[in-house]
Amino acid sequence: MENSKIGDRFAIFAAKLGNQIHLRSLRDAFATVMPLYILAGLATLLNNTVFTWIFKGKTLANVQYWGTTLSNATLNFSGVMIAAMIGYCLAKNRRFENPIAAAMVSIAALIVMMPNTVQLIPDGAKKAVSISAVLPYTNLGTGAMFAGIIMGLAATEVFIRISHMKKLQINLGDNIPPAVSNSFNVLIPVILVLSGFAIVSALLNDFTGMNLINLITTFIQEPLRHVGTSIWGVLLLYSLGNMLWLFGIHHSVIYSSILEPLLIINITQNIAAYSAGRAIPNIINVSQVAAFGLIGGSGSTLCLLIATFLFSRNKVSRNVAKLSVAPGIFNINEPVIFGYPIVYNISLIFPFIVVPALGVFVSYFATVMGWMNPCVTLVPWTTPVGISAFLATAGDWRAVVIQLLILVAGVLIYTPFVKINDRVAEKELEQQAAEASDK
Numbered sequence: 001m002e003n004s005k006i007g008d009r010f011a012i013f014a015a016k017l018g019n020q021i022h023l024r025s026l027r028d029a030f031a032t033v034m035p036l037y038i039l040a041g042l043a044t045l046l047n048n049t050v051f052t053w054i055f056k057g058k059t060l061a062n063v064q065y066w067g068t069t070l071s072n073a074t075l076n077f078s079g080v081m082i083a084a085m086i087g088y089c090l091a092k093n094r095r096f097e098n099p100i101a102a103a104m105v106s107i108a109a110l111i112v113m114m115p116n117t118v119q120l121i122p123d124g125a126k127k128a129v130s131i132s133a134v135l136p137y138t139n140l141g142t143g144a145m146f147a148g149i150i151m152g153l154a155a156t157e158v159f160i161r162i163s164h165m166k167k168l169q170i171n172l173g174d175n176i177p178p179a180v181s182n183s184f185n186v187l188i189p190v191i192l193v194l195s196g197f198a199i200v201s202a203l204l205n206d207f208t209g210m211n212l213i214n215l216i217t218t219f220i221q222e223p224l225r226h227v228g229t230s231i232w233g234v235l236l237l238y239s240l241g242n243m244l245w246l247f248g249i250h251h252s253v254i255y256s257s258i259l260e261p262l263l264i265i266n267i268t269q270n271i272a273a274y275s276a277g278r279a280i281p282n283i284i285n286v287s288q289v290a291a292f293g294l295i296g297g298s299g300s301t302l303c304l305l306i307a308t309f310l311f312s313r314n315k316v317s318r319n320v321a322k323l324s325v326a327p328g329i330f331n332i333n334e335p336v337i338f339g340y341p342i343v344y345n346i347s348l349i350f351p352f353i354v355v356p357a358l359g360v361f362v363s364y365f366a367t368v369m370g371w372m373n374p375c376v377t378l379v380p381w382t383t384p385v386g387i388s389a390f391l392a393t394a395g396d397w398r399a400v401v402i403q404l405l406i407l408v409a410g411v412l413i414y415t416p417f418v419k420i421n422d423r424v425a426e427k428e429l430e431q432q433a434a435e436a437s438d439k
Helices: 002-018 021-054 057-073 075-093 099-112 142-163 178-185 187-208 212-228 231-247 255-276 286-293 298-311 315-329 334-339 346-368 387-392 397-438
Strands: 117-120 129-132
Touching: 021 057, 021 075, 021 142, 021 255, 057 075, 057 255, 075 099, 075 142, 075 255, 099 142, 099 187, 142 187, 142 212, 142 255, 178 187, 187 212, 212 231, 212 255, 231 255, 231 286, 231 298, 231 346, 255 286, 286 346, 286 387, 286 397, 298 315, 298 334, 298 346, 298 397, 315 334, 315 397, 346 397, 387 397
Parallel strands: none
Antiparallel strands: 117 129
16 A cells, blocks of 8 residues: 555656646757757768768769758757747747747847857868857857757746736737737837846856856756766666656656757767767767667567567457557557556566666667767657667668667567566456456
8 A cells, every 4th residue: 555655656746747847848849849850860861871872072072062051950050949949838838928939039048148259260270260240050059959948948937927017018909910919019028038138148258258158068068968868877767767657657757858858969969970070979869769778669668569479378468469569660659558558567567667778778888899880860769670770870780780689688578577467467367257256
């Protein structure tokens, strides 16, 4: 009874955490911009692999211009985009009547906090020079993603609070087009919010010589990212997220809200480094976790399905497996979660948590040892096993072998628990039959 109460309390806490408005807005924003990151990964993959097989010299450079422009429009603008999407999603979740204005303020607030003068190295030069009136991609793209998150949240919250002050709203009457009326309603709040952030930006520059982008990157983004996306940090958070399924709570409560944004920053840095021909900075990233820790969906349940076909004697389990295998190939496993089931099933929770953690750890270790390349492109999480590892590592066949070995190991780990689950189901049927005969 006490364990049940503890489980119920934990489930309630996890549900509240997942519905926390800022975490929910963060999850919605990253889900919205995900297609752009996938496009950036595809462009980088083609630019640095397929095109190099087909073209050479000046022709190659001309063809690669296509991928470069796509990277500039997606990856190198990602900080600004995430600020806008967070502003919009947070305003929608706050039921604010003008979410587009919140997105606009978020972008403007982020730009306000950027330096007016930057240090850049001109082509052919060896030393950096000060250049004004420019916005380099380093401040707009992956380097500003965490700044975009913070400014999107902060600017939107302040903007919404000020906009709700009736005395600051300008009412032009009933016969005014809605777009014009909405614009004048937020005119004073926009002026106040952006002016306030501009004062903060000026004070930082005048008294410290720094800007908010550098401060956030140095003191918040990098420490948090290094801790949260370390191998042990990822294993802890990812396993905790998978454990929530035991209580019927989607793992996105922890994964999508807390861990995934940090992992996306890592893969965007990898894509940028791979595109520029630099060393790949991050082994742990969203593609690595998805490709090697999401084989068949949460809990790597494709391993469970294979173990069921090979060793289960329970008719219900085998029927559920037959229905689940097609979506499971594309990492969609709700039929397994609720049909097998995983929810409230103690028999299977151990492998459900351990197998994904094993996949993440083995792929990390294999990359450290040089047995496979790090993941450098963002592939859709629905990409089937084998293809996902190949694409994520820009065509490294060794990653496919590692992924298949993890699949086999997962089947072996699931097998004894499948047999245990069969025995539990059999005893439950016997008990139900005994109770029916007593009646």
